[in-house]
Amino acid sequence: MKPAPFTYHAPAGIAEAIALLGTLGDEARPLAGGQSLVPMMNLRLARPSAIVDLNGIGDLDYHRIETEGLVVGALCRHRDVELDGDVLARCAAVADAVPLIGHVGIRNRGTVVGSIAHADPAAEWPCLAVLLDAEIRVEGPHGARRIPATEFFRGAFATDLRPGELIVEVRFAWPPAGSGSAFVEVARRHGDFALAGAGAVVTLGLEGEVREARVALAGVGPVPIRAIAAEAALRGRRPDREACAAAAAAVAESLRPTDDVHAPAAYRRRLGGTLVRRALETAVSRAGRRPS
Ligand SMILES: Cc1cc2nc3c(=O)[nH]c(=O)nc-3n(C[C@H](O)[C@H](O)[C@H](O)COP(=O)(O)OP(=O)(O)OC[C@H]3O[C@@H](n4cnc5c(N)ncnc54)[C@H](O)[C@@H]3O)c2cc1C
Numbered sequence: 001m002k003p004a005p006f007t008y009h010a011p012a013g014i015a016e017a018i019a020l021l022g023t024l025g026d027e028a029r030p031l032a033g034g035q036s037l038v039p040m041m042n043l044r045l046a047r048p049s050a051i052v053d054l055n056g057i058g059d060l061d062y063h064r065i066e067t068e069g070l071v072v073g074a075l076c077r078h079r080d081v082e083l084d085g086d087v088l089a090r091c092a093a094v095a096d097a098v099p100l101i102g103h104v105g106i107r108n109r110g111t112v113v114g115s116i117a118h119a120d121p122a123a124e125w126p127c128l129a130v131l132l133d134a135e136i137r138v139e140g141p142h143g144a145r146r147i148p149a150t151e152f153f154r155g156a157f158a159t160d161l162r163p164g165e166l167i168v169e170v171r172f173a174w175p176p177a178g179s180g181s182a183f184v185e186v187a188r189r190h191g192d193f194a195l196a197g198a199g200a201v202v203t204l205g206l207e208g209e210v211r212e213a214r215v216a217l218a219g220v221g222p223v224p225i226r227a228i229a230a231e232a233a234l235r236g237r238r239p240d241r242e243a244c245a246a247a248a249a250a251v252a253e254s255l256r257p258t259d260d261v262h263a264p265a266a267y268r269r270r271l272g273g274t275l276v277r278r279a280l281e282t283a284v285s286r287a288g289r290r291p292s
Helices: 014-024 037-042 078-082 085-090 092-100 104-109 112-118 124-131 228-234 241-254 265-286
Strands: 007-009 028-031 050-053 063-065 069-073 135-140 143-148 153-155 166-173 179-186 196-204 210-218
Touching: 007 014, 014 028, 014 050, 014 135, 014 166, 028 037, 063 085, 069 112, 078 092, 078 104, 078 112, 085 092, 092 124, 092 179, 092 196, 092 265, 112 124, 112 166, 124 166, 124 179, 124 196, 124 210, 179 265, 196 265, 210 228, 210 241, 210 265, 228 241, 241 265
Parallel strands: 007 050, 028 050
Antiparallel strands: 063 069, 069 166, 135 143, 135 166, 179 196, 196 210
């Protein structure tokens, strides 16, 4: 279990990292927490010719709460978010999801941005990025770009990133005031990647009707899926069990997962619907209270 040969580079700043990625060619890869890249290199599933280690770039090591949302730099670890009570108090879906990522050791080292760049279809952060309308801020040899999360994920482990580009920051939008949110998943064992997961944000109007709903799923397709039909079906309705179940059934009907070694497609489709119903019911029960 040894990686193929590679050269190692440790830039001290963002500009230097981008310059290195630009000159080292398409086979160079940034290294953040190494919790996905290093195992893949050891198994020879990834054979980068060069590693550009981001860990010495202090300017990327931050997360902060802004009025509009949570901003995370490329070296923000899962655990930084998990241990920040102010973040958890502002978004229950994040509080639900982050402890489900691997184990503490993995969360201590792995980064939010690394997870988004890696784009595992079953991972929590990509799904949260779609749920919370995140914006991915990228810098590269040809300048900076801002990519909505809904356009960033192109396929399993495939993103809109171009050769030499680095994600410097991701901005997640807080749910609107008065919203409730939740994230639920099913994994075979604690710490395993989920078979499927679902997140929901529900915003209630003055009469208790659903003013806005947002639903996203992980593990039921090659990319995180936003369930737009279910969101539309809920809008204007009283968010009772019947409405949540109907929306979840519509989601299950629309899913097109494939069979794999972990579960048959039919199971995953049904699980997706069940998880959406649970996420919606929990989000509704939290709406109007803190955390959202
Ligand atoms: C046993 C185990 C269990 C796990 N369970 C889960 C789980 O349940 N849920 C889950 O979501 N994850 C899980 N993970 C993965 C973990 O969350 C990783 O932290 C995450 O997927 C990648 O983050 P990283 O910082 O380690 O990235 P790295 O491994 O350093 O990099 C991953 C990929 O992203 C690229 N990359 C990293 N940073 C950037 C950047 N700023 N710009 C552009 N590209 C970049 C790298 O080049 C590489 O291709 C698990 C890992 C292990 C080992």
